[in-house]
Structure formats: structure tokens, C-alpha cells
Amino acid sequence: xxxxxxxxxxxxxxxxxxxxxxxxxxxxxxxxxxxxxxxxxxxxxxxxxxxxxxxxxxxxxxxxxxxxxxxxxxxxxxxxxxxxxxxxxxxxxxxxxxxxxxxxxxxxxxxxxxxxxxxxxxxxxxxxxxxxxxxxxxxxxxxxxxx
Amino acid sequence: xxxxxxxxxxxxxxxxxxxxxxxxxxxxxxxxxxxxxxxxxxxxxxxxxxxxxxxxxxxxxxxxxxxxxxxxxxxxxxxxxxxxxxxxxxxxxxxxxxxxxxxxxxxxxxxxxxxxxxxxxxxxxxxxxxxxxxxxxxxxxxxxxxxxxxxxxxxxxxxxxxxxxxxxxxxxxxxxxxxxxxxxxxxxxxxxxxxxxxxxxxxxxxxxxxxxxxxxxxxxxxxxxxxxxxxxxxxxxxxxxxxxxxxxxxxxxxxxxxxxxxxxxxxxxxxxxxxxxxxxxxxxxxxxxxxxxxxxxxxxxxxxxxxxxxxxxxxxxxxxxxxxxxxxxxxxxxxxxxxxxxxxxxxxxxxxxxxxxxxxxxxxxxxxxxxxxxxxxxxxxxxxxxxxxxxxxxxxxxxxxxxxxxxxxxxxxxxx
Numbered sequence: 212x213x214x215x216x217x218x219x220x221x222x223x224x225x226x227x228x229x230x231x232x233x234x235x236x237x238x239x240x241x242x243x244x245x246x247x248x249x250x251x252x253x254x255x256x257x258x259x260x261x262x263x264x265x266x267x268x269x270x271x272x273x274x275x276x277x278x279x280x281x282x283x284x285x286x287x288x289x290x291x292x293x294x295x296x297x298x299x300x301x302x303x304x305x306x307x308x309x310x311x312x313x314x315x316x317x318x319x320x321x322x323x324x325x326x327x328x329x330x331x332x333x334x335x336x337x338x339x340x341x342x343x344x345x346x347x348x349x350x351x352x353x354x355x356x357x358x
Numbered sequence: 359x360x361x362x363x364x365x366x367x368x369x370x371x372x373x374x375x376x377x378x379x380x381x382x383x384x385x386x387x388x389x390x391x392x393x394x395x396x397x398x399x400x401x402x403x404x405x406x407x408x409x410x411x412x413x414x415x416x417x418x419x420x421x422x423x424x425x426x427x428x429x430x431x432x433x434x435x436x437x438x439x440x441x442x443x444x445x446x447x448x449x450x451x452x453x454x455x456x457x458x459x460x461x462x463x464x465x466x467x468x469x470x471x472x473x474x475x476x477x478x479x480x481x482x483x484x485x486x487x488x489x490x491x492x493x494x495x496x497x498x499x500x501x502x503x504x505x506x507x508x509x510x511x512x513x514x515x516x517x518x519x520x521x522x523x524x525x526x527x528x529x530x531x532x533x534x535x536x537x538x539x540x541x542x543x544x545x546x547x548x549x550x551x552x553x554x555x556x557x558x559x560x561x562x563x564x565x566x567x568x569x570x571x572x573x574x575x576x577x578x579x580x581x582x583x584x585x586x587x588x589x590x591x592x593x594x595x596x597x598x599x600x601x602x603x604x605x606x607x608x609x610x611x612x613x614x615x616x617x618x619x620x621x622x623x624x625x626x627x628x629x630x631x632x633x634x635x636x637x638x639x640x641x642x643x644x645x646x647x648x649x650x651x652x653x654x655x656x657x658x659x660x661x662x663x664x665x666x667x668x669x670x671x672x673x674x675x676x677x678x679x680x681x682x683x684x685x686x687x688x689x690x691x692x693x694x695x696x697x698x699x700x701x702x703x704x705x706x707x708x709x710x711x712x713x714x715x716x717x718x719x720x721x722x723x724x725x726x727x728x729x730x731x732x733x734x735x736x737x738x739x740x741x742x743x744x745x746x747x748x749x750x751x752x753x754x755x756x757x758x759x760x761x762x763x764x765x766x767x768x769x770x771x772x773x774x
Contacts, residue, residue, distance in 0.1 A: 215721055250713055251730045251743035273743045275713035
């Protein structure tokens with residue numbers, strides 16, 4: 212049992228059971244959807260960005276424990292951060308889950324996702340939320356979603 | 359062949375899984391920690407030593423190009439390649455009215471028809487009739503053909519139990535081609551293709567049966583089925599990857615324009631124009647997948663040696679037992695319940711996403727498929743983003759089913 216505990220750490224299972232910031236912000240300044248066509252995982256992200264700072268964000272969607280926990284942890288880490296800091300974190304997180312590199316001191320809570328790199332098929336699960344976030348931040352929704 | 363008993367000693371299987379597995383080296387090579395419990399044959403089947411040997415013998419003893427080499431090795435290669443074609447033809451009970459074209463797989467076989475027949479015969483307003491339970495490989499090629507020709511796509515719907523609804527109303531004078539999956543890769547449903555082919559004939563439509571999941575598991579008889587086209591893959595029937603078959607009505611194939619062009623498929627070539635080789639070679643441009651076709655011939659020999667009816671009965675007994683076991687688990691939801699089915703079941707486990715389930719089962723040596731099974735419209739209709747799928751073949755037995763359900767139970771403990 213064992214090796215898989217590295218992937219499915221307790222923290223990840225907790226976030227899977229009780230995802231943080233699950234839901235939707237309305238009106239949101241930014242929003243976007245993520246989709247993993249290989250497995251069908253879907254994710255919707257809504258953000259409140261003020262003065263280049265992500266003041267609030269929430270996610271909705273269906274996915275495996277890794278993708279759900281990754282989204283949940285991401286929201287807790289990103290909330291309150293400046294957009295430039297989020298972009299730097301994206302890079303650090305990406306290298307964490309693809310190479311297991313934990314050298315970046317700012318990873319903080321994200322470090323629990325380190326086990327993913329040993330399972331290449333699951334990297335996409337872990338990065339779905341982050342790719343969605345990156346897309347959200349790169350284009351502003353002129354009309355905030357109301358539904 | 360001997361029989362295995364389930365733990366309660368009340369059931370028997372027509373085939374002895376352990377005896378069969380001896381012919382498949384992978385089960386020895388991957389069973390160090392746990393027995394390799396392979397429940398993903400609907401995706402690809404395992405390969406017996408006999409098939410590996412046939413491929414190896416070709417490369418080690420008579421590797422040469424076919425149909426053009428004037429030396430002994432080349433003649434042997436041509437002989438083996440063409441004899442594989444005869445074996446496949448006999449295996450599905452085809453006679454001279456149908457020809458066997460080797461393709462890269464079932465996908466290419468369907469694309470061949472969608473391009474070479476579809477683009478020249480479909481007109482605006484014509485109807486292409488499919489079902490809602492097609493694999494992407496029998497849906498997307500027709501979407502492209504429809505876009506090119508202005509023909510319309512129509513679908514025979516399926517009900518909650520995974521069977522097709524009454525299809526008669528879907529056939530009209532405008533129906534030009536009917537292309538239908540024989541055995542569903544999701545529900546395992548064996549669709550009433552005889553009935554569908556008859557309805558198609560009554561409106562003068564061309565028929566294609568996607569038999570990727572049926573030829574490996576059911577006794578086929580082309581003379582009684584008598585569809586215009588039948589498409590299937592080698593790698594799902596113990597053969598190598600990279601080879602598939604389009605069995606097509608010779609008369610239609612002769613009328614059709616080529617699909618891929620190049621060497622082998624021509625008779626004469628000048629700088630300005632060319633004429634085509636005879637069917638089936640007209641549709642086999644370039645050096646064909648010689649080794650793979652020879653391997654498929656060996657796979658067909660292997661399957662014939664056991665008997666397709668026996669294999670079907672074996673899988674029917676396995677799926678019956680699996681359904682009983684799964685339905686006995688509170689956390690498990692099984693999708694579809696078709697009365698006529700092959701050895702395939704899709705399900706979900708409450709609280710465990712199919713991807714996590716597949717990852718966790720792997721820990722116990724159990725390999726299942728998780729995802730949308732190349733059938734996103736079905737998942738949409740079921741209202742799920744993904745499901746787990748277990749599928750069986752002649753090398754599985756009751757012990758595999760028991761290991762599956764035990765591994766599901768231990769996954770539930772792990773993740774919740």
C-alpha cells in the first residue's frame with residue numbers, strides 16, 4: 212500500500228472529501244472552464260481580482276481525488292496573492308508535479324502534491340486547475356457571469 | 359478443456375483460464391507481486407506466444423516485401439500474407455462476394471468507407487444513420503463526411519438499460535448509409551444488427567457494421583449477416599497492433615475510388631494518370647503491415663482452435679457472475695442491463711472517482727479502464743463524466759472477478 216500513500220497523502224484525501232472554496236463567485240471579475248478530454252474531468256473557476264491581487268476564488272466541477280484536491284489546495288494558496296506571484300507559483304507547481312522538484316521555497320502547502328510526478332498519467336489531473344487559473348488570469352471577462 | 363469452479367463450487371466455466379494464460383507470456387512476466395488481473399481486453403487484448411512466434415518467424419526467417427520480390431523469401435512473405443487474408447475471411451464466414459482489405463485498424467477501415475464511399479455517394483439532404491452508442495471511431499468519420507457532402511447525421515437512440523430503441527422509424531428514403539456498432543464497448547450490448555441490416559436494405563441503404571468488439575468475441579457469419587462492410591481490429595482479438603480489417607462487398611469496393619494512393623494499389627502509372635489494382639489490393643497502398651497481418655492470421659488460428667461459441671459462453675458466465683458480485687456491493691452502480699451482452703460492464707463506485715479507482719486497483723494487480731471509453735456522448739446521456747469498465751476475454755476466470763471486487767473494497771477503505 213505504501214507507494215500510493217505518497218500520491219494520496221492524507222492532506223489530499225482531506226481536500227477531496229472536504230474541498231475548500233468550492234462554489235462560485237458572482238459577480239466574478241474573471242472566470243473560465245477547464246476540461247481534460249482524456250478523462251472527462253471538468254472544472255469551472257471564478258475569481259475576484261482587485262488591484263492585481265486575487266482577493267477571492269472558487270471552483271466547481273467533477274474530477275478525481277487528485278484533480279479535486281489540487282484545485283482545492285490551489286484556491287487556499289492563491290487567495291490573497293498578487294497575480295505576478297500566482298504566475299511564479301504556476302511555474303514552481305508545474306515543475307513540482309512533473310519532476311518532483313521541491314526546491315522552490317514558496318511551494319508551501321503545495322508540496323503535498325510532490326508524489327504526482329511518479330505517475331505521469333496523473334500529472335494532467337494535478338495541473339488542470341492551474342491551467343484553468345492561468346487562462347482565467349490572461350483574459351478578463353467583460354461581463355461577469357451571473358448564473 | 360478442463361473447467362474451473364468458483365469458490366462456492368456451484369458454477370463452472372467453459373474454459374480453464376489458468377491453462378489458457380499459460381499461452382500468454384505477459385501473465386507470467388507481470389505476476390511477481392500479485393497475479394496480473396487483466397480486465398481491459400475491450401481496449402486491447404493480450405497476445406499469445408503463438409502470435410508472437412508468427413511475427414518473429416516472419417522477421418527472422420522470411421522478411422521481404424510482398425507482391426514484388428522475385429526471390430524465395432519474398433514469395434514466402436507473399437504466401438504468408440495472402441494466407442492470413444484467407445484465414446481472416448474463413449474466420450468470419452465470408453465468401454467471394456466479400457473481400458478482405460487489411461487496414462491499420464477498425465478506425466482506418468471505417469474512415470476508408472467514409473472517404474472512399476461517402477464522399478462520392480453522399481449528397482446534400484442524404485441521411486447517415488448511426489446510433490447514440492457509437493465509439494468515436496464510428497462517429498467522427500461520419501461527422502467529417504457529413505460536413506463535406508451536406509448529408510445529415512441521424513441517430514438511433516438507446517434507453518437506460520443500454521439497448522437500442524425501436525429503430526424502424528429512423529429509416530427513411532433518404533437513408534443512404536447505416537453504420538452501427540455491433541457490440542457496445544460501453545454496455546456490452548449485442549445490438550440486433552440483422553434486423554438493422556434488413557431495415558437498411560428495405561430503403562436501399564449501404565450498411566457498415568463496426569465489429570471491433572464483436573469479431574473477437576462472437577461467432578461471425580458474413581454470408582448470413584450480409585452487410586456491405588464489416589470493420590474490426592486485430593489487436594482486440596489476440597493479434598498485433600497496427601492491423602485491422604475491412605471486409606467489404608466486392609462489387610462495391612470495385613466501384614469505389616481508392617482511399618490512400620501510392621505503390622501496390624496501382625496497375626499502371628504514367629506521369630499524368632494511373633489505373634488501379636484489383637480489389638482488395640487497390641485499397642492497400644504502400645508496403646502493407648505484413649508482419650501484423652501474419653500475426654493476425656495466427657490469432658485467428660488460435661481463436662478457431664478454441665471455438666468462438668465456447669469463448670462467448672465463457673464470457674457470458676463471467677459477466678453474469680461479475681454483475682452478481684458488483685450488484686451485491688452497496689457502493690457500486692452498474693450502468694445498463696442489456697439482455698444480450700458480451701463480457702463488458704461499466705460501473706462507478708460511490709466516493710471513488712474512476713481514475714482513482716483504476717489507480718488503486720492497479721496496486722492489487724487489477725487493470726481496468728477508467729474514463730469515457732471513447733464514447734463521450736454516452737457519458738453525457740448517462741450524466742457522468744467518467745466510469746470504470748471491466749472487460750473479459752478467454753483468459754479470465756472467476757478468480758479475476760473475485761480479485762476485482764476485493765480490490766474495490768480495499769480501495770474504498772483507502773480513499774474514504
